[in-house]
Amino acid sequence: MSTYSIKDLELLSGIKAHTLRIWEQRYSLLNPKRTETNIRYYDDSDLKLILNVALLNDSGLKISKIAKMSLEEIRAEVIKLTDRSLTHDDQIHALTISMVEMNEDRFDKILTSNILKIGFEQTMLHVIYPFLNKIGVLWQTAAINPAQEHFISNLIRQKLIVAIDGQVVDGEGKKFMLFLPEGELHEISLLFATYVIKSKGHKVIYLGQSTPMEDLISVYSIVKPDYLLTVFTTTPGMECVETYVRDLGNNFKEAQVLVSGFQIIGQDIELPANVQQLNYLGEIKQVLEQMNEFV
Template identity: 75%
Template structure:
C-alpha cells in the first residue's frame, strides 16, 4: 500500500491542500492516519476518494452533495460522467483513477471510447501524452509507485503495438531506423513515432529498447536508412549525451538523425549538422509533414 502526503493529493487531484483541509474539517471527507512520529499521511483509499471528488466537483457537483454520497453512488456518478464527458482533463483524471486502482478493464474502456470519438492519433496527443507526462513527474517524486507506472505503460504499449500493426504501407517512401540506446527502456514515444511514420506511408525498421551499438551498426549497414530516430530519457546520461550525439553523427554521417527525450530537450547541446532535435511529440508529426506523403494502397 502506498502512502501520500497532502501535497501528493494536491498534485494528483489538482485540489489545493488548503481546500482539502477545509473539506476534511467541515465534511469529514478524509481521515488521515499518523505515523509513530505524529506525521499525517493518506492511503490509496483516500487518494481514490479525492480523485473521484475532484472529478465531480470540477463538473458542477457541490461538495456538500458529494460528501453525502455513499461510496458506490460516488463511483457510479464518476463512471457516468467519464462516459459522456469529452473534455481532455476529465479523461486524464479518469485514467489517473484507473491507474491508482490498477483497474485494467476500466482503463481499457476509457482509452477505447476516446479512440472511437477522437481517433487514435488525437487520443495519444491530447490525452495519453499529457497523462503519461503527469505520471512521469509523480513517479519521480515518489507520489506513485513503480508498479503503477509499469502497469499503465504496458497497457499503453499494447494499444500502440495493435495500432502499428494496423498500418499497412506499400513499400515506398523514406526508410526510418528507430531504436533506443543501450540501457534505455522508455519506449512509448518511440512506438508512437513508429505509428506516425507508418501512417504517412514510410518504411520503419524498429529495433526498440536497449539496442547494442554493434546491432545498430549492422542493421544500418544492411538497410542504409534515410533517417535514424532515438529517444533518450535516462541513458546515456546528461553528462554523456554530447559525446554520444557526436559519435552517432560520425558513424551515420549519410543519415539524418532525429533525437528527442529528457536528456536532450532543454540541454545546452552542440548539434552536429546531420542531427535534429525534436522537442515535443508533435514535432515528429510536423517533421513528417515536411516529407512528401506516400499514397496508401486502397
C-alpha cells in the same frame, strides 16, 4: 497498502492541501491516520476517494453535495462523467483514477472511448502523453509506486502494438530505423513514432530498447535507412548525451538523424549538421510532410 501525505494527495488530485484540510474539517471527507510519532497520513481508500471527488468538483458539482453521496454514488457519477465528457483534462483525471485502482477494464474502456471519438493519434497526443508526463512527475516524487507506473505503461504499450500492426505499408516510402540507446527501456514514444511513420506510408526498421552503438552500425550498413530516430528519456545521462549525439552524427553521415526526449530537450547541446531535434514527438509529422512526394 501505500501511504500518502497531504502533499501527495495535492499532487495527484490537483486540489490544494489547504482546500483538502477544509473539506476534511467541514465535511469529514477524509479520515487521516497517524503514525506512532503522531504524523498524519492517508491510505489508498482516501486517495481513491479524493481523486473521484476532485473530478466531480472540477465538473461543477458542489463539494457540499458530493460530501452527502455514498462511495457507490460517487463512483457511478464519475463513470457517467468520463463516459460523456470530451475534455482532455477529465479523461486524464479518469486515467489517473484507473491507475491508482489498478483497474485494467476501466483504463481500457477510457482509452477505447477516446480512440473512437478523436482517433488514435489525437488520443496519444492530447490524452496519453499529458497523462504520462503527469505520472512521471508523480513517480519521481514517490506519490505513486513503480508497480502502478509499469502497469499503466504496459497497457499503453499493448494498445500501440495493436495500432502499429493495423498499419499496412504498400508504397515505396522512406526508410526509418528506430532505436533506443543502450540502457534506455522507455519505448512508448518510439512505438508512437513507429505508428505515425507507418501511417504515412513509410517503412520502419524497429530495433527497440537498449541498442548498442555497434549493433546500430551493423544494421545501418545492411539496411541503409534514410532516417534514424531515437528518444532519450533517462539514458544517456546529461553529462554524456552530447557526446552520444555527436557519435550518431559521425557514424551515420549519409542519414538524417532525429532525436528527442527529456535528456535533450531544453539542453544547450550543439547538434551535428545531420542531426535534428524534435521538441515533441508530434513534430515527426512535420518531418514527414516535408517529403513532398508523400504529403
